[in-house]
Amino acid sequence: MLKAVHFGAGNIGRGLIGELLNKDGFEITFIDINQELIDYLNANGKYVIEYADGKGTQVEIDSVSALNILADEKDIIDRILEADLITTSIGMENIEKISKLMAKCLVARGLTNKKIDLIANENAINATDRLKNEIQNQVSEDVWKMILSNTGFVNSAIDRQALSKEVNGLNIPVVEPYREWVVEKSKFKNAYVLKQLKNLVCVDDLKPYIERKLYIVNAGHAIAAYIGYIFEKKTVQESLADEKIFEFVRKVMLINSRYLKSEYSMNDKDLESFIESTLQRHKSPYVEDEVSRVARSPMRKLGADERIVGPILKLRKLGQFPKESIITVAAVLSYRDKDDSEAVEMEGLLSRLGTELFLKTHCGIKDKKIIKAIEQAVDDIRKNRDSIFEGI
Numbered sequence: 433m434l435k436a437v438h439f440g441a442g443n444i445g446r447g448l449i450g451e452l453l454n455k456d457g458f459e460i461t462f463i464d465i466n467q468e469l470i471d472y473l474n475a476n477g478k479y480v481i482e483y484a485d486g487k488g489t490q491v492e493i494d495s496v497s498a499l500n501i502l503a504d505e506k507d508i509i510d511r512i513l514e515a516d517l518i519t520t521s522i523g524m525e526n527i528e529k530i531s532k533l534m535a536k537c538l539v540a541r542g543l544t545n546k547k548i549d550l551i552a553n554e555n556a557i558n559a560t561d562r563l564k565n566e567i568q569n570q571v572s573e574d575v576w577k578m579i580l581s582n583t584g585f586v587n588s589a590i591d592r593q594a595l596s597k598e599v600n601g602l603n604i605p606v607v608e609p610y611r612e613w614v615v616e617k618s619k620f621k622n623a624y625v626l627k628q629l630k631n632l633v634c635v636d637d638l639k640p641y642i643e644r645k646l647y648i649v650n651a652g653h654a655i656a657a658y659i660g661y662i663f664e665k666k667t668v669q670e671s672l673a674d675e676k677i678f679e680f681v682r683k684v685m686l687i688n689s690r691y692l693k694s695e696y697s698m699n700d701k702d703l704e705s706f707i708e709s710t711l712q713r714h715k716s717p718y719v720e721d722e723v724s725r726v727a728r729s730p731m732r733k734l735g736a737d738e739r740i741v742g743p744i745l746k747l748r749k750l751g752q753f754p755k756e757s758i759i760t761v762a763a764v765l766s767y768r769d770k771d772d773s774e775a776v777e778m779e780g781l782l783s784r785l786g787t788e789l790f791l792k793t794h795c796g797i798k799d800k801k802i803i804k805a806i807e808q809a810v811d812d813i814r815k816n817r818d819s820i821f822e823g824i
């Protein structure tokens with residue numbers, strides 16, 4: 433049996449990567465920090481995921497075990513010595529935290545001269561390359577050369593709404609039936625393993641896929657959450673049930689698609705139908721996605737190449753002034769959640785630096801006209817939240 437080591441046994445780890453690797457015949461070791469979940473996976477050797485398909489279809493994923501990253505370092509290295517593939521989905525904020533152990537694992541693996549591939553499955557452009565840089569920072573130049581000659585660092589784009597629910601104290605991933613797992617073919621070192629991964633889509637150029645994912649799918653999702661927050665909606669579905677919000681979200685997705693059209697010569701009709709089907713996924717009656725989950729980590733989401741600001745900067749370079757997309761930055765800046773450390777950090781930075789400096793230093797927005805428009809929109813939203821929809 434092929435063996436995979438997957439870091440992050442959360443919603444997408446168990447709900448997408450776990451399912452697909454299992455379908456392709458892999459035995460999976462999950463690495464996590466949640467001891468209760470680790471104990472459950474070890475005691476049962478399997479888990480269940482539920483499809484949000486209106487029927488509650490359940491799928492069993494077997495041949496699994498788990499280790500704790502904080503307590504089982506030696507065992508983790510041993511598993512990686514025997515593994516055929518390493519994957520992650522732990523969240524970008526945790527990538528740096530696993531880099532030291534990952535470096536140790538890849539050094540041990542490199543000494544055996546056996547090839548291995550690593551895929552970071554996170555919502556970010558070149559997430560694997562970002563992990564790769566963190567790993568490089570942990571080792572000397574010679575050791576890095578050895579790691580590079582034995583390890584394939586493969587970027588990916590993944591798409592599936594994966595939530596979870598608690599049933600009798602047990603956490604069950606709840607996933608939409610739709611799924612996508614796209615990887616960069618040329619980066620794979622182990623051709624045999626790649627051939628066994630039948631549920632992967634291999635492409636030569638990942639950029640159009642990850643940009644379409646972030647700038648259409650995740651942008652639409654995030655905007656529904658941030659505008660939903662302003663209108664006191666609890667879930668994304670509740671937010672999109674409001675016609676004005678729905679039309680606003682669709683408009684921004686269409687505006688963002690102008691960049692994809694120009695950059696990749698994507699066809700208008702295909703983009704429009706992609707947007708429509710994405711909106712249907714986001715408003716599925718079988719999914720109840722909390723605003724707080726989708727709006728989580730607003731500082732990350734305001735990054736210069738991320739879902740909110742990325743399309744604005746790219747469209748500006750094309751000479752455009754995407755008014756509605758600009759308003760969405762103001763909506764993110766208005767977001768508050770005392771349980772989300774990044775939302776708390778954002779609020780603190782905004783009050784210490786002011787909006788203009790925050791936008792310049794954190795979001796890479798230097799254009800005076802855009803900064804002014806964002807400041808104006810923040811003000812307008814504070815006075816009258818319906819100002820968001822003016823002109824729609």
Ligand SMILES: NC(=O)c1ccc[n+]([C@@H]2O[C@H](COP(=O)([O-])OP(=O)(O)OC[C@H]3O[C@@H](n4cnc5c(N)ncnc54)[C@H](O)[C@@H]3O)[C@@H](O)[C@H]2O)c1
Pocket residue numbers: 439440441442443444445463464465466501521522523524526529530553554555590591592593594595
């Ligand atoms: N859930 C989705 O719908 C979805 C879809 C596509 C992509 N993603 C991306 O996948 C990643 C994971 O998202 P999620 O929704 O599954 O989050 P999640 O919180 O459900 O899962 C993350 C898991 O990682 C574990 N973890 C945290 N720090 C760790 C560490 N240092 N070492 C090992 N494990 C650690 C957590 O305990 C948790 O089990 C994110 O980058 C997210 O953007 C999520």
Ligand SMILES: O=P(O)(O)OC[C@@H](O)[C@@H](O)[C@H](O)[C@H](O)CO
Pocket residue numbers: 555590591592593594649650653654725726727728729
């Ligand atoms: O995971 P994040 O925080 O980057 O974004 C939240 C959601 O938009 C995201 O998890 C989606 O559900 C997912 O990306 C759909 O494929």
